[in-house]
Amino acid sequence: MAKGRPAAADLLVLAVGIGLLAWFARRQLRLRDPLLDVRLFRNRPFTAAALVTLMAVLAAGAALYLVSLWLQYVHGYSPFEAGLRTLP
Structure with missing residues (x-):
């Protein structure tokens, strides 16, 4: 592996983390009483x-x-x- 290049496992963990964050935000937008109103970040x-x-x-x-x-x-x-x- 070249120096400075991320490993496949690193990219997989990053992709899973981004996916979970997107899932959380989407779920919070649909709930009547969300844990975090993600619209505040606008x-x-x-x-x-x-x-x-x-x-x-x-x-x-x-x-x-x-x-x-x-x-x-x-x-x-x-x-x-x-x-x-x-x-x-």
């Missing part, structure tokens, strides 16, 4: 706020992951000790 400010919130949560998770690695590799803590030190 509103640009709502979509922008949702994406910014998603990016903030991903950044916080990445920072917490990197802090735990730093505690383990630089300070020599065990994974358990690093986890205890990163508890909120």
Whole structure:
């Protein structure tokens, strides 16, 4: 396999994920009382706020992951000790 090319299994997982997301959105559009009104995403400010919130949560998770690695590799803590030190 060429370097940088996705494997067939990766593409299959991506296709299944997109299919499940489309199925969920379609089902929510048809329900009388949906879990998530997907029509809200037509509103640009709502979509922008949702994406910014998603990016903030991903950044916080990445920072917490990197802090735990730093505690383990630089300070020599065990994974358990690093986890205890990163508890909120």
